[in-house]
Amino acid sequence: MKKSPLTFGRGLVLSVMEGLMFAGFIATADAQTAASGPLQVPAKTIAVPTDVSPELQKIIGAPLRTNWDLRPKTGEEWKPVADAGAAALIKNVPGMLERLKVKVEKTTIDGVRAFIVTPETIAPENANRQLIHMHGGCYVLNPGEASLPEAIFMAGFGHIKVISVEYRMPPEAYFPAALDDGIAVYKALLKAGPAKNIAWFGTSAGGALVLEMALKARELGLSMPGAIASGTPMSDVTKVGDTFQTNAMVDNVLVSPDGFCDAGTIVYAKGHDLNDPLLSPVYGDMHGFPPTILTSGTRDLLLSNTVRVHRKLRQAGVEAALQVYEGMAHAHYIRDDRTPETKEVFEEIAGFFDRHLGK
Amino acid sequence: MKKSPLTFGRGLVLSVMEGLMFAGFIATADAQTAASGPLQVPAKTIAVPTDVSPELQKIIGAPLRTNWDLRPKTGEEWKPVADAGAAALIKNVPGMLERLKVKVEKTTIDGVRAFIVTPETIAPENANRQLIHMHGGCYVLNPGEASLPEAIFMAGFGHIKVISVEYRMPPEAYFPAALDDGIAVYKALLKAGPAKNIAWFGTSAGGALVLEMALKARELGLSMPGAIASGTPMSDVTKVGDTFQTNAMVDNVLVSPDGFCDAGTIVYAKGHDLNDPLLSPVYGDMHGFPPTILTSGTRDLLLSNTVRVHRKLRQAGVEAALQVYEGMAHAHYIRDDRTPETKEVFEEIAGFFDRHLGK
Numbered sequence: 001m002k003k004s005p006l007t008f009g010r011g012l013v014l015s016v017m018e019g020l021m022f023a024g025f026i027a028t029a030d031a032q033t034a035a036s037g038p039l040q041v042p043a044k045t046i047a048v049p050t051d052v053s054p055e056l057q058k059i060i061g062a063p064l065r066t067n068w069d070l071r072p073k074t075g076e077e078w079k080p081v082a083d084a085g086a087a088a089l090i091k092n093v094p095g096m097l098e099r100l101k102v103k104v105e106k107t108t109i110d111g112v113r114a115f116i117v118t119p120e121t122i123a124p125e126n127a128n129r130q131l132i133h134m135h136g137g138c139y140v141l142n143p144g145e146a147s148l149p150e151a152i153f154m155a156g157f158g159h160i161k162v163i164s165v166e167y168r169m170p171p172e173a174y175f176p177a178a179l180d181d182g183i184a185v186y187k188a189l190l191k192a193g194p195a196k197n198i199a200w201f202g203t204s205a206g207g208a209l210v211l212e213m214a215l216k217a218r219e220l221g222l223s224m225p226g227a228i229a230s231g232t233p234m235s236d237v238t239k240v241g242d243t244f245q246t247n248a249m250v251d252n253v254l255v256s257p258d259g260f261c262d263a264g265t266i267v268y269a270k271g272h273d274l275n276d277p278l279l280s281p282v283y284g285d286m287h288g289f290p291p292t293i294l295t296s297g298t299r300d301l302l303l304s305n306t307v308r309v310h311r312k313l314r315q316a317g318v319e320a321a322l323q324v325y326e327g328m329a330h331a332h333y334i335r336d337d338r339t340p341e342t343k344e345v346f347e348e349i350a351g352f353f354d355r356h357l358g359k
Numbered sequence: 360m361k362k363s364p365l366t367f368g369r370g371l372v373l374s375v376m377e378g379l380m381f382a383g384f385i386a387t388a389d390a391q392t393a394a395s396g397p398l399q400v401p402a403k404t405i406a407v408p409t410d411v412s413p414e415l416q417k418i419i420g421a422p423l424r425t426n427w428d429l430r431p432k433t434g435e436e437w438k439p440v441a442d443a444g445a446a447a448l449i450k451n452v453p454g455m456l457e458r459l460k461v462k463v464e465k466t467t468i469d470g471v472r473a474f475i476v477t478p479e480t481i482a483p484e485n486a487n488r489q490l491i492h493m494h495g496g497c498y499v500l501n502p503g504e505a506s507l508p509e510a511i512f513m514a515g516f517g518h519i520k521v522i523s524v525e526y527r528m529p530p531e532a533y534f535p536a537a538l539d540d541g542i543a544v545y546k547a548l549l550k551a552g553p554a555k556n557i558a559w560f561g562t563s564a565g566g567a568l569v570l571e572m573a574l575k576a577r578e579l580g581l582s583m584p585g586a587i588a589s590g591t592p593m594s595d596v597t598k599v600g601d602t603f604q605t606n607a608m609v610d611n612v613l614v615s616p617d618g619f620c621d622a623g624t625i626v627y628a629k630g631h632d633l634n635d636p637l638l639s640p641v642y643g644d645m646h647g648f649p650p651t652i653l654t655s656g657t658r659d660l661l662l663s664n665t666v667r668v669h670r671k672l673r674q675a676g677v678e679a680a681l682q683v684y685e686g687m688a689h690a691h692y693i694r695d696d697r698t699p700e701t702k703e704v705f706e707e708i709a710g711f712f713d714r715h716l717g718k
Contacts, residue, residue, distance in 0.1 A: 036407050036420025041608050043402040048395050049601040051667065061395025242408040242686040243657050249400050250605050298602050298663050307657060307683040308410065314682075314707065322681045323673075324666040327601040348673065 046250065049327040055339040060252070060299070060327045068255035071263035075171025078140040078267055082169070086146035093145050093152070096337055100156025104148060110188045112181045113166035117151045123159035129197045129357050130189065131155075132225075133164040134182050134213070136204030136331060138234070138264030140170050150203055150231075150334040157343055158350030163189070167209075174270040176278060178205070182213045187222070195223035196358035201349065203295075203331050204302075205265075207233030211281035211309065214289050224290045226357040229349045231295040232302045232330055233309055235282040237265045237274045241304035251301035251329040282308050291319040293352040295345055297328020319356075323348055405609065408686040414698040419611070419658070419686045427614035430622035434530025437499045437626055441528070445505035452504055452511070455696050459515025463507060469547045471540045472525035476510045482518035488556045488716050489548065490514075491584075492523040493541050493572070495563030495690060497593070497623030499529050509562055509590075509693040516702055517709030522548070526568075533629040535637060537564070541572045546581070554582035555717035560708065562654075562690050563661075564624075566592030570640035570668065573648050583649045585716040588708045590654040591661045591689055592668060594641040596624045596633045600663035610660040610688035641667050650678040652711040654704055656687020678715075682707055 048061035072078045097104065101120035108114065117133070131154060135147035144166065151164035167181035182200075189198055200210040207230040217224060244257040254261050269279055277284030282305060292313055296306035303324070313320035325333065325341055333345040407420035431437045456463065460479035467473065476492070490513060494506035503525065510523035526540035541559075548557055559569040566589040576583060603616040613620050628638055636643030641664060651672055655665035662683070672679035684692065684700055692704040 036417050037422075038404050038406045038420075039423075039609065039611065041403050041405060044400050044604065044607065045397050046400060046601075046604040047397045049663075051599050051601070051663075058395050061397075063396075064398075240410050242405075242410070245403070245405040246609050246658060247605070248403065250398065252398065298666060299605060303683075304408075304410075304657050304685055308685055310683070311685070311703070315703070322683060324662075324669070324681060324683060326663055326667055326670070344670070344674070 052327045053340045055336060056327065056332065056341050059332050059335050059339065060329065062252055064249070064252050064255050068259045070260050073263070073267065075140070075174070075267055078170055078264060082137070082141045082143055085141055086143050089142065089146040089149070090144070093148055096149060096152045100152055100337055102152050102156045104145075104152070109163070109185050112184050114185060115145075115148060115151065115164040115166065117148065117155045117162040117164055119155045119159050119161075121159055122161060125354060125359055126158070126160040128193065128359060129160060129199070129353075130193075131158075131160055131162045131353070132182065132185055132189065132198065132200045133162050134167065134178070134200065134202035134206035134209040135164065136202060136206040136334075138261040139178060139205045139268035140264035143169060149337075150201075150206070153334065153337055153342060153346050154201060154349065156337065157346035158353070160350065160353070170267050175268050175272045178209055178268070179212050179216055179278060182209055183216055183220070183222075186213065186217070186225070190223065194358055196226040198225045199227040199229065199353045199357055200225050201229035201231070203231035203334055205234050207231045208235055208279075208281055211235060211284070212278045214286075215277055215281060215284040218288060224288065227290050227353050228292040229295070229352065230292060230309065231333070232297075232300050232306050233281070233294070234261070234265065234302065235305040235309045236280045237262070237269070238280055241302070241308065243301055243304040247299055247301045247303060247329075250299050252299075253330040253332070254301040257301065282312060286313050286316040286318060289313060289316065289318045291352070291356040293321045293323065293349055295323050295325070295333065295349070297325040297330075297332060299327055299329040301330050321352060411686050412699045414695060415686065415691065415700050418691050418694050418698065419688065421611055423608070423611050423614050427618045429619050432622070432626065434499070434533070434626055437529055437623065441496070441500045441502050444500055445502050448501070448505040448508070449503070452507055455508060455511045459511055459696055461511050461515045463504075463511070468522070468544050471543050473544060474504075474507060474510065474523040474525060476507065476514045476521040476523055478514045478518050478520075480518055481520060484713060484718055485517070485519040487552060487718060488519060488558070488712075489552075490517075490519055490521045490712070491541065491544055491548065491557065491559045492521050493526065493537070493559065493561035493565035493568040494523065495561060495565040495693075497620040498537060498564045498627035499623035502528060508696075509560075509565070512693065512696055512701060512705050513560060513708065515696065516705035517712070519709065519712070529626050534627050534631045537568055537627070538571050538575055538637060541568055542575055542579070542581075545572065545576070545584070549582065553717055555585040557584045558586040558588065558712045558716055559584050560588035560590070562590035562693055564593050566590045567594055567638075567640055570594060570643070571637045573645075574636055574640060574643040577647060583647065586649050586712050587651040588654070588711065589651060589668065590692070591656070591659050591665055592640070592653070593620070593624065593661065594664040594668045595639045596621070596628070597639055600661070600667065602660055602663040606658055606660045606662060606688075609658050611658075612689040612691070613660040616660065641671060645672050645675040645677060648672060648675065648677045650711070650715040652680045652682065652708055654682050654684070654692065654708070656684045656689075656691060658686055658688040660689050680711060
């Protein structure tokens with residue numbers, strides 16, 4: 001290796017005209033001095049991505065959710081909306097159970113309604129493990145069996161037993177009812193086996209709830225579970241997060257930060273401060289959290305709220321894995337078990353759990 | 360379902376019949392049956408995110424890159440553009456060296472121009488490790504010392520020695536010159552120490568080059584390095600990838616899939632098939648790749664091309680970590696070492712290397 005001293009700011013053979021014309025081409029120097037400001041993004045037409053499965057293309061290519069801007073204002077107003085949505089969703093459940101060879105039983109655990117979701121085959125390494133599922137739906141949607149698809153996918157693809165918590169929602173109860181119900185079920189499971197053999201998972205409100213439960217568990221002096229899977233969490237219901245802007249009208253599920261999901265959360269919170277980490281867990285202290293896997297998609301309105309939790313966990317020294325799927329909007333992966341990307345999502349989560357849970 | 364009429368915020372009176380209307384509110388059933396199609400996204404104004412550092416806010420809030428739609432058509436046309444850009448960028452280098460306590464020497468390694476980038480303090484665990492840096496710039500930009508910022512950041516934040524390859528670019532040479540130069544330097548380093556003590560890293564074209572080098576190394580029967588860090592890789596220069604659409608005119612660096620970077624790549628490829636995995640590595644077989652860490656941001660035009668490589672690696676059973684930063688557009692993290700998020704990016708990469716490299 002030949003070494004020679006280096007001179008910086010070397011003379012370049014450049015004409016004055018070229019210098020003027022291209023001085024701003026490489027934006028580095030400019031970007032640090034130019035005035036910062038909002039960006040005007042023109043209207044655009046975006047095609048369905050070609051680099052995802054045909055099954056996912058159908059989901060991504062669907063129109064914006066019907067009535068995405070409906071904003072019921074009370075628990076009572078939400079109930080018929082939730083019931084109608086659930087009625088539509090529940091029709092898909094029997095097919096899911098059959099395809100994934102999973103059975104569901106209704107139960108109560110220390111007074112909390114729950115479903116025990118059991119696959120036909122439990123993997124030998126999972127014999128002494130169980131998962132707690134906190135469903136999504138903006139704290140107001142997906143009552144009863146409508147909460148089950150994600151639990152069924154996890155049980156079926158992961159070959160592991162799942163307890164899905166049918167937590168109380170408005171108008172039956174308000175904040176912190178969902179959180180309290182999740183913690184109650186966890187406490188009950190702790191009586192039967194070690195914390196490190198238990199993991200929690202959920203998507204959207206459920207993705208936030210599992211993070212809120214970790215904050216609450218620490219507050220209560222409970223042992224942390226062995227792992228957590230938080231999917232596209234509603235981790236900041238104060239609506240801070242850049243993809244609330246960039247993916248507005250791109251995410252065909254949530255559509256807008258000012259849509260139905262925001263309205264549902266406000267009803268659940270019932271005046272409680274939305275900045276409370278038990279509602280916006282991204283503001284919580286995540287030191288001591290168990291290993292956590294996060295899932296989102298490139299069109300997800302909550303992509304920012306997912307990656308912010310990932311960074312927060314990493315900053316707190318927590319082992320945290322991030323998976324982001326091409327083209328997916330909010331929670332697209334819990335739609336249809338026949339979508340290959342859905343299988344991939346849950347197999348990744350199952351692998352993560354397997355690497356971190358006790359046996 | 361309760362049949363009593365309910366009043367909604369918008370003054371709607373909901374009856375059982377309207378309850379049926381809301382059956383589509385939860386989009387699951389709909390999404391699977393509705394016709395898929397392109398989405399019309401209206402124009403919008405997006406504010407600078409408030410949840411990143413002030414330093415990063417300046418970078419995110421900068422206007423779109425000057426002349427982003429300039430499309431030089433030959434190597435000769437690119438040269439003055441590259442030189443002018445480099446002249447602007449090089450002005451920042453002395454400050455970076457001083458702040459990060461890093462020294463740079465120019466050298467040649469088996470005929471390939473390179474820089475040896477050495478921090479004042481090499482961490483004890485890194486004493487027998489070295490990194491190969493492949494710089495970015497669409498295969499045509501950042502000649503000479505303009506290639507150095509990322510190498511300086513890695514050496515300074517990671518306390519590790521870096522060899523930055525000043526690979527040949529148009530008009531001096533065309534595909535596969537950059538790749539060949541990277542491989543030549545790697546072969547030279549292999550004579551001095553084990554592959555597992557070497558990692559490769561790079562951003563943009565450099566992020567693609569380190570993946571292309573892994574494909575080439577396997578083809579040549581060379582040992583794989585101990586780890587790879589690929590930042591916002593130009594992994595698909597055929598312009599497939601959903602964020603080419605969703606982040607068009609949002610990413611203030613690349614701006615559009617049809618801008619200057621595409622033009623540079625076409626000049627470098629000089630008629631070679633852009634689908635070749637040695638130009639679009641997302642199409643390569645990634646079985647047997649070493650542990651790889653990928654970095655992107657929520658406004659990155661190449662977010663899809665980053666997460667697609669992540670998925671491809673995971674599908675091939677490779678240990679792969681993804682980090683996505685709030686609000687960042689393409690390669691924002693290699694702008695300014697004083698940006699706290701930049702330190703975080705490189706410390707994450709350094710930690711990843713430390714966990715996977717031999718000593």
